Amino acid sequence: MIEFQSVSKKYSADALALNDVSLNIAKGELVYLAGPSGAGKSTLMKMVAAIERPTSGRVIVNGHDVGNLKKAGVPFLRRNLGLIFQHQRLLNDRTILANVMLPLIVTGAPGALAAERARAALDKVGMLDRARALPMELSGGEQQRVAIARAIVNRPQIILADEPTANLDRAAADKVINALRAFHSVGVTCMISTHDDQILDGATRVIRLEHGQLVDGGAGAAVGGAA
């Protein structure tokens, strides 16, 4: 489902974010991406979402070569991904419901269908009762659960969560991780980057990066099964 073949990424001559990284992630896997800040976790995730392109090597996502993907094809690749960011990136002038509807609206889905599915997604993360609230009225943990609802509302094949528990207390972080594990349990491929070792307890597969290089977990895949 996701394949990196000798991928390197240079932002400038002396800024090598990824160095010859090769890895495979099979359909239905739950993979944690671990490493200290600056290890290249975010760059790796951005490549899966075609936010960045490799300087060398190939990144294959759902059969598409990200490096050769035309600009017009990028939105259609992203529609099969659920993206969760460290800082949620919810639109502050829109209600929670409107935020969660957005991934469906951009595809041209009817408003009623988008609202119905957004409510269902909010219900799954326990936030339906806050549908009419604005993001700023919610706590950080609640906002991250809304971000998860937004990521899953278009029923993506892959969820990419970049440091989803950063800035959250333990209880809120556990809720977020449990929600992601719940979606993995129904067959969604999940890739979660973190530098929080507590989250990795019981994980079946952890990919470790340091200074842009893969140090562990690149080859082989334990398919399925919650961590």
Added chain:
Amino acid sequence: MNIWFRQHRFALGAAFAQVRKAPGSFLFNVLVVAVALALPFAGLTLLDNVRPLSEQLSVDPEISLFVKSGASREQARALEPQLQQILAGRRTKIDFVPREQALDSLKEKSGLSDVIEALGDNPLPDSYVMKLEGFASSADANRVDGIAEQMRLLPGVESVQVDSAWVKRLAALLGVLRLVLLLLAITLGVVVIAVVFNTIRLQVLTQREEIAVSKLLGATDNFIHRPFYYTGALLGLCAGVMALGGVALSLRPLNTAIGEFARLYASDFQLATLPALGVLGLLAISAGLGLVGAMLSVQRHLARLK
């Protein structure tokens, strides 16, 4: 409802939402664009009113020849073959106007029949009116002057007048006005595009996060661009309505003054608003200018957002 239609409806809704967020700013921009549009619209309205007036007047030269007042009818009539000789080979209509007919016409047109009756004898001479066709250029005008000079030398001729000069001057003046208006319209069209360009630039900047998030969620460029296009077109359209409304309102006091002036010439001339088709055309142009400004701005500023 297909996806295309739904996405356009969403974009239009997003454009209106943007207006609702900052109605004062939108209104101010509409006002600026309307002021820029009002001047060419007013000029066009004026030209549209004056054009039929100038078209009714003959641009073809007309020569009036007046026979000496003491000449008999036979002497006057005897001039016709000589006139035909001078005008040989040219498409010309020669009308003999007997002095009695000229007097009747004067009475009818001037409304001074009582005064004319009081004169007793008919003071008007017999005359010829000759309408020359196919004389349009300044070179032709010189030839007409040559013809008139030949006629002046005929025996029994009191005077010869060439009547087309002032009509030609009016036509030339209207031509110049049209050109000035075109240049003005182009200049102010650029001003409109610049104002909309800047308005959309500010909107793109304030909605940077929304645009970035939408792109990450799978929005196409078209989906992101459309609301800005609608905002630009809406701004142009509203400004067009305001400009046309302003021009229409200003016609009322202007017509009062024109009416008083026209009455002095026994005319009921009034400036009218443009016909419906013209109004629709100008509104389409206004919206089009807004759209062009928005497209240029979006192409330039959104390309910079990754």
